[in-house]
Amino acid sequence: MAKNKPEGYLTAKESRKISKENRRITNQFEKARKRKNVPESEYLTTMHDENNAVEFDNLHTYFFTDAGTVKSVDGVTFEVPIGKTVGVVGESGCGKSVTSLSLMQLIQRPQGQIVEGEIRLNLGDGKAYNITKTPNEKMMNLRGNYVSMIFQEPMTSLNPVFRIGEQLDEVISLHNGEGKSKEDIKKNTIQLLEMVGIANSEGVYRMYPHELSGGMRQRVMIAMALACSPKIIVADEPTTALDVTIQAQILDLLRTLKEKINSSIMLITHDLGVIAEMADYVVVMYAGRVVEKGTVHDIFSNPSHPYTIGLMASKPVVGKDVDRLYSIPGKVPNPINMPNYCYYKDRCEMCVSGCEGAYPEEISLSETHKVSCYRFYDGKGEK
Amino acid sequence: MRNYIIKRILISILILFSVTFIIYAILRCLPASYVETMAMQLSTAPGAKPYDEWIAQLNASYGLDKGIIAGYFVWLGDFAAGKFGDSWKFTVPVIEKFHDVIWLSFVMGAIAFILQLIIAIPLGIIAATKQYSKADYAITAGALIGISLPPFFFATLLKLVFAVKLQWFDVSGLVGRNFAQLNSWEQFMDKAHHLVLPIAALVITSIGALMRYTRTNMLEVLNADYIRTARAKGLSENKVIYKHAFRNTLIPLVTIIGGSLPGLFTGAQITETLFSIPGIGWTAYQAMIIGDIPFTMFYMTLIAVLTLASNLLTDILYAVVDPRVRIA
Numbered sequence: 001m002a003k004n005k006p007e008g009y010l011t012a013k014e015s016r017k018i019s020k021e022n023r024r025i026t027n028q029f030e031k032a033r034k035r036k037n038v039p040e041s042e043y044l045t046t047m048h049d050e051n052n053a054v055e056f057d058n059l060h061t062y063f064f065t066d067a068g069t070v071k072s073v074d075g076v077t078f079e080v081p082i083g084k085t086v087g088v089v090g091e092s093g094c095g096k097s098v099t100s101l102s103l104m105q106l107i108q109r110p111q112g113q114i115v116e117g118e119i120r121l122n123l124g125d126g127k128a129y130n131i132t133k134t135p136n137e138k139m140m141n142l143r144g145n146y147v148s149m150i151f152q153e154p155m156t157s158l159n160p161v162f163r164i165g166e167q168l169d170e171v172i173s174l175h176n177g178e179g180k181s182k183e184d185i186k187k188n189t190i191q192l193l194e195m196v197g198i199a200n201s202e203g204v205y206r207m208y209p210h211e212l213s214g215g216m217r218q219r220v221m222i223a224m225a226l227a228c229s230p231k232i233i234v235a236d237e238p239t240t241a242l243d244v245t246i247q248a249q250i251l252d253l254l255r256t257l258k259e260k261i262n263s264s265i266m267l268i269t270h271d272l273g274v275i276a277e278m279a280d281y282v283v284v285m286y287a288g289r290v291v292e293k294g295t296v297h298d299i300f301s302n303p304s305h306p307y308t309i310g311l312m313a314s315k316p317v318v319g320k321d322v323d324r325l326y327s328i329p330g331k332v333p334n335p336i337n338m339p340n341y342c343y344y345k346d347r348c349e350m351c352v353s354g355c356e357g358a359y360p361e362e363i364s365l366s367e368t369h370k371v372s373c374y375r376f377y378d379g380k381g382e383k
Numbered sequence: 384m385r386n387y388i389i390k391r392i393l394i395s396i397l398i399l400f401s402v403t404f405i406i407y408a409i410l411r412c413l414p415a416s417y418v419e420t421m422a423m424q425l426s427t428a429p430g431a432k433p434y435d436e437w438i439a440q441l442n443a444s445y446g447l448d449k450g451i452i453a454g455y456f457v458w459l460g461d462f463a464a465g466k467f468g469d470s471w472k473f474t475v476p477v478i479e480k481f482h483d484v485i486w487l488s489f490v491m492g493a494i495a496f497i498l499q500l501i502i503a504i505p506l507g508i509i510a511a512t513k514q515y516s517k518a519d520y521a522i523t524a525g526a527l528i529g530i531s532l533p534p535f536f537f538a539t540l541l542k543l544v545f546a547v548k549l550q551w552f553d554v555s556g557l558v559g560r561n562f563a564q565l566n567s568w569e570q571f572m573d574k575a576h577h578l579v580l581p582i583a584a585l586v587i588t589s590i591g592a593l594m595r596y597t598r599t600n601m602l603e604v605l606n607a608d609y610i611r612t613a614r615a616k617g618l619s620e621n622k623v624i625y626k627h628a629f630r631n632t633l634i635p636l637v638t639i640i641g642g643s644l645p646g647l648f649t650g651a652q653i654t655e656t657l658f659s660i661p662g663i664g665w666t667a668y669q670a671m672i673i674g675d676i677p678f679t680m681f682y683m684t685l686i687a688v689l690t691l692a693s694n695l696l697t698d699i700l701y702a703v704v705d706p707r708v709r710i711a
Binding site for chain 1: 607614619627631704707
C-alpha cells in the first residue's frame with residue numbers, strides 16, 4: 001500500500017483514535033466548564049504585581065483537531081502593565097490572536113481549550129480573576145466591560161442587519177445601562193461616535209454597517225470597544241485591513257483615547273512600524289512561544305533572538321537602498337508535531353552547538369529584556 | 384422601490400403569457416381527450432350517430448375545432464375578460480367548483496405550513512448550536528428520514544399503523560360515517576379528526592428540508608466575525624443566537640418560505656388523493672386525468688400567478704430582513 005506517505009498522512013485507524021482521544025479530553029474540559037454556581041474562590045487569585053493589568057502565566061491553549069493536537073499557544077508568559085501598551089508581534093499563525101482570544105475566553109470551543117496556565121486579570125482593589133477558570137456568567141460581565149477587543153476585520157465584524165446605533169446602545173445598556181433611559185443611552189452613543197472622530201454622528205447612528213467605509217467601521221468598532229471604558233483593550237491587528245492614511249489616523253485615535261481613559265492596550269500586529277510607534281513593551285512570539293520580550297527600546301536597539309533580528313531585517317527602512325527585502329528562509333514548523341528542540345533552529349542562520357539540546361529556557365539579558373536562545377547561555381549552551 | 388415593483392410586475396405578465404401558452408399546448412396534445420372519450424360513449428348508445436359525427440359535433444361545441452394557437456387566443460381572451468368557463472367534468476362553472484374545494488386545502492396546507500415552521504426552525508437552531516452533539520445527530524437523522532421518505536409511502540405507512548392497526552383514525556375520507564347526525568361542533572371535530580393523518584404526513588415529509596436549511600445557515604452565521612463581536616460585547620449566549628445570529632439566518636430562509644406560499648392554494652395532490660380529501664389537489668387531479676381543459680387551465684394558471692407573486696413577495700421580504708438589498 002502507500003509506502004511514501006505524505007507528511008501528515010493518517011490512516012483511518014489513527015484518525016479514529018485521535019478523534020476518540022480528543023473527545024475524551026474536550027469532554028473533560030467542557031464538563032468542568034459547564035458546572036453551575038462555581039464558587040468564587042476557585043477563580044479568585046492575586047496579581048503577582050499590582051501594577052499589572054493582565055498577567056499571562058505559562059498559558060497553554062491547544063486545539064484538539066482531527067489531524068492531531070495543535071499547540072497554538074504553548075507556555076506563553078508576559079504581562080501588560082496598567083496604562084501601558086504592549087505590542088505582540090510574530091508572523092501569521094504564531095499564536096498572537098489565540099493568546100488574545102484566550103484572554104477574552106472566545107476560543108472556539110470545544111476543540112480549543114486552555115489546558116494549562118493562568119491569565120490573571122486585575123479588577124482593582126487587590127482583587128483578580130484567573131480567566132482560565134472563570135465561569136461563563138462572570139465572563140459575560142467582564143467582556144466588553146473590563147476587557148474589550150477590536151478585531152482585525154472591520155468589514156465583517158459588525159452585524160449587517162442592525163443599525164450602528166443599536167449595536168452600540170447594546171453594549172452600553174448591557175454594562176452601564178442601569179437607571180438610564182433610552183435617550184440617555186443614545187446621547188452616550190453619539191458622544192462615543194464623536195469621540196472616535198465621526199463627524200456626522202447623528203446620521204451614522206441611524207446607518208447600517210454596509211453604508212460605511214472600512215475606516216469608519218473600524219472607528220465604530222473602536223467606539224464599541226471603548227464604550228464602557230475598559231481596563232484592557234485588545235487590538236487584534238486593528239489597522240491590517242485599512243489603507244495607510246487611515247491606519248495612521250486610527251492609531252493616533254487609539255493612543256489619545258487610551259490616555260483619556262487610562263487603560264492598557266494589548267496591540268497585536270505583524271507591522272513593526274506600528275509597534276515602534278505605539279508600544280511601550282514588545283513581546284515577540286514564534287510558533288506559540290515567546291522568543292523575546294522587553295521594552296520597545298530593548299527590542300529595537302538590541303534585537304537578540306535570531307528571529308527578531310530576521311524580522312527587523314525584513315522591514316523596509318527609509319533611506320536604505322536594497323534590491324530585495326530580506327526574508328527569513330524556510331517556514332514555520334508543522335504545528336501538530338513540534339520538534340523538541342528550539343522551534344526556530346531549522347531556519348536559524350546563527351546556530352550554535354547548544355541548539356541541538358532541548359527548547360532553550362528564558363534568559364535575562366537585562367532587567368526588562370528576556371530571550372530564549374542558546375546564543376546567550378554561558379558557554380554557548382554546552383552545559 | 385415602486386419602479387422596481389412595476390418593472391417586476393410587467394416582466395411577470397410576460398412570463399405568465401408564455402407559461403399559459405405552454406400549458407395550453409401540452410393540454411391539447413395530451414392523449415386523455417375528454418371529447419374523444421365522450422364521443423366514444425355516445426356512439427355506443429343504441430341508434431346513435433357514428434363516432435366521427437359525434438366527435439365533429441363535440442369538437443365544435445367545446446371549441447376544439449380550432450388549432451392550438453387560435454384556441455389559445457380564444458382561451459386567453461375569455462380569461463382576460465374574466466370568463467373562466469364551465470368545468471367539463473364537474474359541469475359547474477370553474478370558479479364555483481374551485482371555491483367549493485379550495486378552503487379545505489388552504490386550511491390543511493396552512494396548518495401543515497405553520498407546524499412545519501415552528502418545528503423545523505427551532506430544531507435547526509438547536510442542531511446548529513450543539514453541532515456534533517447527540518442532539519444534533521438525532522435531529523439530523525430524523526430530518527434525513529423525513530426527506531428520504533416519499534409522501535405516498537409515508538402516508539401509507541401512517542395509515543397502516545394508525546388507521547388499520549391502532550384504529551385511531553379512519554383510513555380515508557374527510558367525514559365519518561355518521562357525519563349527518565352530528566351537530567355543527569361535532570361535525571367540525573369530525574373533520575379535524577380526519578385531517579390529523581394527512582397533516583402529519585405533510586409536516587413530517589417536509590420538515591427535513593427546512594430544518595437542514597436552517598442548520599446550515601445557522602452554522603455559517605455562527606462562524607461569522609460579527610457573532611464573535613457580539614460575544615466580545617459580553618452578550619449572553621441566548622442573545623447572541625436568538626438576536627444576532629437568527630436575524631441573519633432568516634435572510635435565506637425567507638426565500639424558501641416565500642417559495643412555498645403558493646403551495647397553500649394549490650393543495651397537496653398526492654396526500655389529498657391518498658386520503659381521498661376533496662381538496663383542490665384531489666379535484667385538480669380528477670380534472671386532469673379526464674382532460675378537463677377549462678378547470679386544468681384555471682388551476683395551472685393560478686399556480687403560475689401565485690408562484691410569480693410569491694417570488695416578488697420574497698424579493699420584497701428580502702429587503703425587509705436584509706438592509707443591504709434595500710433599493711432607494
